[in-house]
């Protein structure tokens with residue numbers, strides 16, 4: 001009989017939190033990708049947002065960003081942000097710096113094979129559920145491996161996210177996590193950020209009685225293509241929110257902005273900046289402090 005692994009507390013890393021006792025330095029590729037790219041010049045949390053003039057200078061060599069006015073929020077976008085009574089965050093490469101399934105695959109020794117499938121899935125030519133099943137079948141993570149991965153490679157929280165969520169909660173804004181990743185890997189971070197388990201919409205890994213991998217729960221909407229949009233619509237319908245905002249880095253996050261779903265989509269490019277997503281966003285940020293400032 002399949003059973004669900006219960007979440008347990010594990011060390012959570014905050015790259016810029018001096019109080020954190022477990023700090024895993026970002027690998028070199030991440031430093032190169034984030035800090036070597038002018039798009040991420042604003043990614044260090046202690047820096048104030050750059051001015052429009054500086055930004056135009058920085059962005060001038062990046063053709064697609066030349067006319068990207070959505071780097072500068074419209075009055076309507078700011079008003080929607082301030083009026084929001086619910087904010088839904090994507091998890092991988094948004095709340096956290098890593099992609100959970102990739103981290104788990106690397107830990108289980110199948111990083112390269114899974115990365116190949118991830119690249120295939122990103123083309124949009126493969127249904128999400130097919131890509132998820134294919135990737136998991138490559139390494140079939142056991143309960144022990146998931147728990148050991150969480151212990152030895154704890155998720156790294158994005159700079160500024162803890163403060164932003166704290167500020168939203170102080171304003172009585174409800175915060176949700178919507179992810180194609182796994183509840184087992186998200187719950188410890190949610191606990192750290194003060195987000196209730198009921199506010200997590202994600203996939204559930206299933207294990208047999210001896211802890212072996214048996215699959216994932218296909219009833220979770222996030223296990224299917226378009227699932228994040230369905231989850232956001234469900235939240236809105238159930239809780240009757242007046243204004244709901246979705247924040248993320250991927251095309252599936254952008255999909256959540258539709259009638260009955262999110263009123264606004266904010267593209268967070270602090271980890272991964274995807275041109276196709278950023279172009280269609282209502283607002284593009286590379287630092288959560290930009291959002292915090294506009295809440296005041």
Ligand SMILES: [Mg+2]
Pocket residue numbers: 090091092093094248249250
């Ligand atoms: Mg993401």
